[in-house]
Amino acid sequence: MSEKLTEESLLITKGRFSNVVNKIELEDFEINLLLQAVLFRYGYDFHHYARASITRRINNCMRKTGLSNISEMIAKILHDVDFFELFLKEMSVTVTEMFRDPEVFNTLRQQVFTQLKTYSRVNIWHAGCATGEEVYSVAIMLKEEGLLSRCQIYATDFNNHSLTIAEKAIYPAEKMAEFTHNYILSGGKASFADYYQAKHQHAKMHSSLKEHITFANHNLMKDQSFAKMHLIICRNVLIYFDQVLQNQVLKVFQQSLLHRGYLLLGDKESLDFSDQSKNFLCIAKKQKIYQKINYD
Amino acid sequence: MIEQMTTHQTKKEGYTALVIGVSAGGLAALELFLPQLPKLFSLAIIVLQHRGQNSVKSIEDNDEDFLVDYFKARCTMPVLEATMGDKIKTGHIYIAPVQYHLLIEQQQTFSFSLEPPVNYARPSIDVLFESASHCYKNQLIGLILTGASSDGSQGLKMIKLNGGLTIVQEPSTAEASFMPTAAIASHKVDYILPLKDISTFLINFTLKDQGDD
Numbered sequence: 050m051s052e053k054l055t056e057e058s059l060l061i062t063k064g065r066f067s068n069v070v071n072k073i074e075l076e077d078f079e080i081n082l083l084l085q086a087v088l089f090r091y092g093y094d095f096h097h098y099a100r101a102s103i104t105r106r107i108n109n110c111m112r113k114t115g116l117s118n119i120s121e122m123i124a125k126i127l128h129d130v131d132f133f134e135l136f137l138k139e140m141s142v143t144v145t146e147m148f149r150d151p152e153v154f155n156t157l158r159q160q161v162f163t164q165l166k167t168y169s170r171v172n173i174w175h176a177g178c179a180t181g182e183e184v185y186s187v188a189i190m191l192k193e194e195g196l197l198s199r200c201q202i203y204a205t206d207f208n209n210h211s212l213t214i215a216e217k218a219i220y221p222a223e224k225m226a227e228f229t230h231n232y233i234l235s236g237g238k239a240s241f242a243d244y245y246q247a248k249h250q251h252a253k254m255h256s257s258l259k260e261h262i263t264f265a266n267h268n269l270m271k272d273q274s275f276a277k278m279h280l281i282i283c284r285n286v287l288i289y290f291d292q293v294l295q296n297q298v299l300k301v302f303q304q305s306l307l308h309r310g311y312l313l314l315g316d317k318e319s320l321d322f323s324d325q326s327k328n329f330l331c332i333a334k335k336q337k338i339y340q341k342i343n344y345d
Numbered sequence: 346m347i348e349q350m351t352t353h354q355t356k357k358e359g360y361t362a363l364v365i366g367v368s369a370g371g372l373a374a375l376e377l378f379l380p381q382l383p384k385l386f387s388l389a390i391i392v393l394q395h396r397g398q399n400s401v402k403s404i405e406d407n408d409e410d411f412l413v414d415y416f417k418a419r420c421t422m423p424v425l426e427a428t429m430g431d432k433i434k435t436g437h438i439y440i441a442p443v444q445y446h447l448l449i450e451q452q453q454t455f456s457f458s459l460e461p462p463v464n465y466a467r468p469s470i471d472v473l474f475e476s477a478s479h480c481y482k483n484q485l486i487g488l489i490l491t492g493a494s495s496d497g498s499q500g501l502k503m504i505k506l507n508g509g510l511t512i513v514q515e516p517s518t519a520e521a522s523f524m525p526t527a528a529i530a531s532h533k534v535d536y537i538l539p540l541k542d543i544s545t546f547l548i549n550f551t552l553k554d555q556g557d558d
């Protein structure tokens with residue numbers, strides 16, 4: 050079937066340098082070099098990101114920045130620190146919303162928060178918080194359950210640009226209708242409008258929600274555990290990692306959790322194929338809520 | 346002239362996977378042809394059916410397992426929802442879940458992404474087809490059925506460029522002809538077939554493909 054490879058998919062050189070190279074292979078080769086350059090220059094190891102989606106994002110980044118091939122990007126990465134900032138931003142998928150999957154928040158409230166009430170101080174780590182919508186959702190629920198005042202929430206991401214937005218807590222007013230809808234479905238007990246102030250096109254989340262949140266840069270590729278947690282929320286981050294990095298990150302979570310601490314993952318994520326499955330009990334399969342069971 | 350064979354020129358092993366992109370009118374179209382495929386069909390089939398308002402959650406989407414259950418009850422081939430890290434096996438039908446882009450990794454496993462909708466769709470057929478083509482190269486068959494979107498055209502073209510086989514439902518037999526028409530306009534597709542002939546074609550084609558090594 051090899052003869053079916055069409056001309057357009059191949060780079061064919063004739064004469065002295067005759068060779069046939071498949072464009073896909075050339076791109077793979079360049080991406081490998083790019084990832085090596087990023088690792089060498091900045092210590093960020095993207096080799097263990099799911100390759101298909103990072104390839105998409107690298108190509109998007111290339112088009113957005115007006116470069117004509119990935120090799121050009123390698124030079125930029127090596128010599129232009131500002132470009133790397135932009136690259137990092139492009140590598141992170143920041144799409145998020147408040148109370149995404151409302152039934153997850155409902156279950157969290159009913160099965161986990163009721164347990165957290167037995168502690169006098171509660172530490173929560175929100176890893177990969179992006180622009181913060183999910184963190185504020187959790188803070189709202191904690192407040193309604195009378196828990197917020199005893200909580201310390203660490204909200205982390207490796208994308209500084211997103212963290213700045215998260216800290217500002219200002220979102221487009223047009224999103225509030227959808228967020229309100231999600232809030233109600235998630236079992237919200239008050240009126241969502243009480244939690245923000247709308248001004249022009251913007252909605253600013255109430256500052257009382259922020260008092261117990263610390264935003265910080267934390268890179269799951271290389272940074273370690275930093276405190277003991279009662280609950281870790283990490284949704285829609287592991288989907289971007291390969292099995293090796295997933296296992297590595299889950300180990301950090303396992304080490305960070307107190308005995309009987311909780312772990313909440315995203316809709317498409319699970320511990321099923323991970324090294325950590327033996328250390329956790331699944332307490333809500335559909336909602337992806339796990340509880341740590343083994344001492345270590 | 347020294348013709349250096351590069352590693353990509355996989356020796357002939359036949360086709361291993363079939364990706365199907367379908368939108369409006371898809372349920373009826375799929376129902377006409379997926380159940381016809383025999384239990385020991387030699388390809389892995391990955392079906393992406395646009396649902397609801399694509400990216401936005403809608404009522405139908407609430408029952409996420411609906412399509413899987415629906416075809417499980419009707420097909421002789423095993424039907425599963427595509428899950429992260431799942432090794433894609435021939436002889437199985439995988440259904441793309443809602444809300445996330447579905448991609449195929451080099452190791453023939455599934456991965457997901459929450460990137461914004463592409464062609465107003467998430468999951469997007471282009472995203473799936475492009476990653477599938479990257480993985481399976483000339484061992485991939487791409488099929489576009491009925492739909493009122495231009496999603497899939499670019500992906501199908503990519504499959505063709507990488508040596509795969511492309512098939513489009515004859516637009517006049519489609520409930521919504523826009524998507525097949527757009528796919529046909531994107532490149533010279535290999536086969537344009539009426540819906541009712543697609544299953545027979547695939548069965549005969551895969552048998553022949555395995556036969557002549």
Ligand SMILES: C[S@@+](CC[C@H](N)C(=O)[O-])C[C@H]1O[C@@H](n2cnc3c(N)ncnc32)[C@H](O)[C@@H]1O
Pocket residue numbers: 141142143144145146149176177178179180183205206207208211267268269270283284285286289315459
């Ligand atoms: C799709 S968002 C998830 C947002 C939110 N948790 C949700 O589910 O709506 C993925 C986030 O993971 C972050 N991320 C990706 N790789 C990371 C890493 N190595 N360390 C920390 N955060 C990372 C991205 O920057 C991005 O903000």
